[in-house]
Amino acid sequence: MNKILLFAHLKEQAGSSNLTFDVSGKTVRELRDYLESETDLGSLAGIMIAINEEFATDETVINEEDVIALIPPVSGG
16 A cells, blocks of 8 residues: 655645555556546646655656655745
């Protein structure tokens, strides 16, 4: 199982700071597609994804027990 940490508006949309899914063996791109179809998070375009505290590319493969963070863009001034 993989723990998926949520921040900012994603946390509010889910009503929780994390989700748990078994996504080992999927790429980050497949993870995005999976979460868009299986949750109410909406589009994850533009969301940065980190695995074990390191930013990942769409081709990165997720391993069992990896901790995944979905990080929305930050704006401010």
